[in-house]
Amino acid sequence: MALIRCKGCGQMVSDRAEKCPKCGYSVRLSMEQQEETKQSVEPHTTTLNTSKEEVTNDNPKPQQRGSKKGIIIAIIVVVIIGCGVLFTLLNSNNGSNDQQQDTTAITDTESIKQDELPSDSLAVAVEDAPNDFSIEITKDGIANIRIGKSFSDYNTSLMKQEDIDKQCFDFSIVDIQEKSEFEDVYYAMNMKLYKGQELLCTLFGGYFDERPNTLQATVKSITVYSPQFKLPNGIHAGMSVKELINDYGATIQLNEGEGGENIESISLEIPNCNDFTFNVGKETLLNRYGDEYFNMYDSQSGTYKENFGDNIKKEVAELCDLESIVIGNNN
Incomplete structure (x- = not known):
């Protein structure tokens, strides 16, 4: 109970x-x-x-499921990181290859340019050549300088800078020479055209009884000094007389002065170039032998020199160069 x-x-x-x-x-x-x-x-x-x-x-073990998910996520992260590292390495290698190829291309280009460069003297001539102008010598003139044009067209003191920039020369200098013959006085008018320090050519405007100005003169002849300007056959100022004789069949002409006892000037005659006058400079022979070398009469002996003309021609052929090419008539 x-x-x-x-x-x-x-x-x-x-x-x-x-x-x-x-x-x-x-x-x-x-x-x-x-x-x-x-x-x-x-x-x-x-x-x-x-x-x-x-x-x-009924529910699976939560710890096991969480562990599986963590493993999967870790694998995915590792794969992503691996892909990123691989992509970075590939880009780095490609960049290095591209840079090497670019460097190689630049080096090759520079080597080609170096191989194609002319000699120093020729490179200067090409660099100094007038821009946008023909360098060929014709019977009418050179570049934009023509026979019959007014001197005022080439007088840089009357031109604006923008007009000077259109020319093949930088500046011009007018040269008026006073000459006398017996009791008569007359004037010769010339204009020198320069490119930098180089004398390109001289324009001859004729003879005048009174002192002229540029408005009164027209271009009657052009004397070309620069080797930049050439005849169609390649002849240009600065060539040796020997080369002109051997390659172009040139012959030496000794031009006598008044009285016929001295050589005033030397020129060349070249086949198929009758429209031009080819002047040979005397300076080389003058510096070597002096003024008396060109005088046929020997004042010391009182006689004329034997083989006078032949000796001079021989020296000219060996030592002298073509000084200038004249277009038109200097008279």
């Missing part, structure tokens, strides 16, 4: 009593209700526990 508390008055009573002796509360009924309640609670609890176990069993 056990004692239980009465739900009616709270007095302790036997669990075998039908009713509480104090308050009359049905002890039996109360115990039956407790039993039913206990039975109903136990299956529910069992069901809940079973459900929890089923739920727990």
Whole structure:
């Protein structure tokens, strides 16, 4: 027998009593209700526990799933990093190859240019050549300088800089020479055209009884000194007389002065070049032999020199160069 508390008055009573002796509360009924309640609670609890176990069993192990996901993510990250490193290395190699190819191309180009460069003297001639102008010598003139044009067309003191820039020369100098013959006085007008420090040519404007100016003169002849300007066959100032004789069939002409006893000038006659006069400079022979070398009469002996003309021609052929080419008439 056990004692239980009465739900009616709270007095302790036997669990075998039908009713509480104090308050009359049905002890039996109360115990039956407790039993039913206990039975109903136990299956529910069992069901809940079973459900929890089923739920727990149905879900995969979270730690294992998380580990797999972490491994996959790590693999992806490693692959991405590897691709990035590989791409960087490839670009670096390509850049190095391209740079080497560019350097090689530049070096090759420079070597080609060096191989194609002319000698120093020829390079200067090409560099100094007039821009946008023909360098060919014709019977009408050179570049934009023509026989019959007014001297004022080439007088840089009367020109604007923008007009000077259009010419084949940088500046011009007018030279008026006063000459006398017996008691008569006359003037010869020339204009020298320069490119930098180089004398390109001299324009002859004729003879005048009174001192002229550039507005009164027209170009009657052009004396070309620069080797930049050439005849169609390649002849130009500065060539050796020996080369002109051997390659172009030139012959030496000794031009006598007044009285016929001295050589005033030396020129060449060249086949198929009748429109031009070819002047040979005397300076080389003058510097070597002096003025008397060109005088046929020997004042010391009082006689004429033997083989005078032949000796001079021989020296001219060996030592002299073509000084200038004249276009037009100097008279």
